């Protein structure tokens with residue numbers, strides 16, 4: 137790792153697949169600084185136990201992948217964005233193979249598996265259930281061979297610095313709390329998602345909506361913030377993180393059992409356990425709320441499946457559950473839904489441009505409309521590499537046209553930190569969001585959430601430490617989510633309201649956008 141420079145050509149905030157792929161594209165045009173707020177290995181990418189979808193098998197076609205992506209998005213996928221994803225996906229995956237990514241194979245051929253809502257077997261995995269980790273490893277290894285790229289770990293990006301409406305640099309907080317600025321006129325936000333806005337999430341602790349919140353503060357337009365995908369099956373062990381139990385487990389034949397140990401999905405959807413994610417998540421939430429047990433739990437049941445195959449196919453899930461004394465091949469596995477993926481984000485075009493000059497976004501931080509109201513399983517790692525590469529190529533072309541503004545190196549602040557207050561505010565927001573803006577929503581609950589989250593803004597500690605900045609970002613993202621969810625008076629994709637339980641195409645077959653407090657649809 138290197139010293140943080142005072143000035144560079146490109147800054148990439150975030151070291152998941154989107155940020156790393158962009159950095160590789162940028163390296164031939166100038167000095168690239170990749171910032172990670174934790175160690176490089178702590179990103180949503182590295183947590184991805186699912187796979188990467190790509191139309192590369194003999195039985196598949198790009199057009200079919202496109203159609204599945206559009207169908208999953210429930211009426212509002214941006215078709216141009218989805219076409220870019222599926223058409224450029226194969227090239228990005230070939231390139232990853234060239235750079236040493238070890239996807240699983242049967243003999244010498246890549247192994248493609250099938251998941252819910254995919255019409256063909258098109259999901260690649262690596263080491264069974266460590267696909268994101270392997271893609272991240274290969275991309276980081278490639279990036280480290282390029283002398284123009286430097287990495288700085290444990291540097292938290294607190295804010296963007298603007299001069300005359302253009303980005304001029306970033307304000308950083310180092311691990312020990314020291315603040316300093318770095319100057320650059322071209323900045324990519326690839327900070328991942330916003331799972332930490334909710335009490336229960338599959339996301340890592342770093343997923344505190346930093347990119348979307350700092351872009352919004354800088355005047356960027358955000359879009360589709362009401363669309364949060366809840367994964368139906370996160371491990372539910374009190375006191376343990378909500379570890380993701382891949383949909384592929386149900387793809388292999390796992391059943392869902394309610395607190396009375398009965399299967400319930402066959403009565404709810406013709407595809408039973410493989411129904412769309414939002415349908416399964418709502419069915420689980422309903423079984424939990426109907427139960428009279430004290431702490432009701434739904435279970436994944438794999439006891440009827442071939443145990444050696446399950447252990448081999450899901451080594452990471454198997455060993456993680458074993459840490460909690462759960463043998464997934466022999467025991468019932470307690471699960472609950474958890475916030476998993478933000479379809480919305482900083483509004484960008486198909487090259488990562490935001491409306492702020494010099495500011496770009498890619499991956500989960502961005503919203504191109506590629507996922508519409510509901511992301512097709514395993515499309516996010518592909519999105520990261522396709523749109524990360526595009527943003528990097530575009531930034532490379534445009535660097536010379538951007539104005540370089542000088543920023544001060546050192547930042548003095550006399551404000552007092554209050555980590556306890558930050559922690560408390562985060563807990564309150566996470567609970568409010570889980571209760572009122574979770575799997576099932578309604579107008580009264582959302583209104584309650586809007587009032588509580590707004591009131592908290594004035595009680596946040598000054599943003600002087602990393603944690604107090606994260607509290608500010610979580611509050612800001614929560615506010616964007618609840619306001620957008622309130623404005624969308626219908627149900628669509630992952631956004632379900634009991635007071636408006638069906639689509640309203642006439643008014644809402646559109647994307648929500650926010651730049652100031654007001655939500656509009658376009």
Ligand code: SIN
Nearest residue numbers: 186382383384513514
């Ligand atoms: C899963 O495997 O269930 C998660 C993968 C994804 O969300 O795309």
